[in-house]
Amino acid sequence: xxxxxxxxxxxxxxxxxxxxxxxxxxxxxxxxxxxxxxxxxxxxxxxxxxxxxxxxxxxxxxxxxxxxxxxxxxxxxxxxxxxxxxxxxxxxxxxxxxxxxxxxxxxxxxxxxxxxxxxxxxxxxxxxxxxxxxxxxxxxxxxxxxxxxxxxxxxxxxxxxxxxxxxxxxxxxxxxx
Amino acid sequence: xxxxxxxxxxxxxxxxxxxxxxxxxxxxxxxxxxxxxxxxxxxxxxxxxxxxxxxxxxxxxxxxxxxxxxxxxxxxxxxxxxxxxxxxxxxxxxxxxxxxxxxxxxxxxxxxxxxxxxxxxxxxxxxxxxxxxxxxxxxxxxxxxxxxxxxxxxxxxxxxxxxxxxxxxxxxxxxxxxxxxxxxxxxxxxxxxxxx
Numbered sequence: 603x604x605x606x607x608x609x610x611x612x613x614x615x616x617x618x619x620x621x622x623x624x625x626x627x628x629x630x631x632x633x634x635x636x637x638x639x640x641x642x643x644x645x646x647x648x649x650x651x652x653x654x655x656x657x658x659x660x661x662x663x664x665x666x667x668x669x670x671x672x673x674x675x676x677x678x679x680x681x682x683x684x685x686x687x688x689x690x691x692x693x694x695x696x697x698x699x700x701x702x703x704x705x706x707x708x709x710x711x712x713x714x715x716x717x718x719x720x721x722x723x724x725x726x727x728x729x730x731x732x733x734x735x736x737x738x739x740x741x742x743x744x745x746x747x748x749x750x751x752x753x754x755x756x757x758x759x760x761x762x763x764x765x766x767x768x769x770x771x772x773x774x775x776x777x778x779x
Numbered sequence: 780x781x782x783x784x785x786x787x788x789x790x791x792x793x794x795x796x797x798x799x800x801x802x803x804x805x806x807x808x809x810x811x812x813x814x815x816x817x818x819x820x821x822x823x824x825x826x827x828x829x830x831x832x833x834x835x836x837x838x839x840x841x842x843x844x845x846x847x848x849x850x851x852x853x854x855x856x857x858x859x860x861x862x863x864x865x866x867x868x869x870x871x872x873x874x875x876x877x878x879x880x881x882x883x884x885x886x887x888x889x890x891x892x893x894x895x896x897x898x899x900x901x902x903x904x905x906x907x908x909x910x911x912x913x914x915x916x917x918x919x920x921x922x923x924x925x926x927x928x929x930x931x932x933x934x935x936x937x938x939x940x941x942x943x944x945x946x947x948x949x950x951x952x953x954x955x956x957x958x959x960x961x962x963x964x965x966x967x968x969x970x971x972x973x974x975x
Contacts, residue, residue: 609820635883635886641865644787645786645865656851658862673856673862676858677852677855679851681848686816687822691820707812708809709810713808717863718796720796720800721803727933731945733947734948737949762849764902765941766939766940767938767939768939769908773912
């Protein structure tokens with residue numbers, strides 16, 4: 603194990619960069635991600651991804667049991683996590699030690715009534731998301747701002763949300779065994 | 780407990796819909812989340828009284844404690860479509876026995892995230908969502924329900940339309956981080972929950 607900065611092995615990080623640079627084709631497999639979600643009854647489901655899984659549920663006032671965050675909340679959390687991880691990566695690449703970092707998010711749904719079939723105006727997705735990062739690090743304000751800007755521009759979840767994604771939905775009828 | 784269908788209390792569902800119809804302005808359109816970095820490429824998301832770990836260090840060591848952010852986004856989309864389908868089916872009195880949604884997301888060019896130049900952006904360009912359903916209804920009814928589910932899905936619409944991201948950074952000193960997210964009272968409460 604080489605030099606560790608922000609909890610990351612710097613040598614390993616450089617190795618990864620060099621590997622990708624030498625053979626970008628090998629990294630193509632990283633472009634594909636998969637998940638499965640199984641319904642558990644009521645408004646509860648479990649997502650299965652690799653060797654992990656997580657529960658999605660509804661707050662108690664909507665017939666849910668509030669066992670877990672709901673889907674739109676997971677999206678907010680995923681965006682915050684993506685920006686944080688990107689910030690840590692970009693700061694570490696420049697050799698900047700971070701002491702603390704936290705991101706607060708607030709998303710505004712355009713018109714949730716359309717989901718319930720009670721309105722035809724607008725759509726039930728997020729219209730806007732406000733993201734505030736709080737950082738305590740050994741660098742001047744200007745440097746941190748530059749890292750933040752780079753992080754936002756190159757964020758996978760950020761780009762997924764900010765740009766229109768093509769959705770290919772399909773339904774198959776299965777029968778009980 | 781009143782009659783229930785698909786594990787959903789029908790009376791409570793009806794009551795919620797009537798309340799919303801009577802006072803649509805009472806539905807909270809905002810959602811909140813906070814993410815705190817822990818170490819390396821790992822941190823924890825805090826939402827209401829819930830929290831979960833996100834870990835990007837998908838490496839050979841197999842040490843990762845959680846899923847990556849891109850995977851959570853994919854799972855959220857699947858859950859929104861699956862639970863939305865149950866919601867619409869239940870409202871029509873259709874019994875669902877089993878339901879699963881399989882997803883595959885294709886990133887345009889993940890290398891951009893690592894700072895490499897190149898074509899495309901590092902977000903999902905396309906997501907394939909396949910629903911497998913076993914329910915008491917004919918094919919045509921189920922296809923119509925699915926179409927309605929996709930068209931009115933909160934996470935689905937968030938994906939297919941461009942969202943305005945307003946980002947901001949503030950430098951703070953160490954004391955700012957002394958309080959614990961777990962101990963904080965949630966600003967959002969529980970109001971405004973929907974199956975997505």
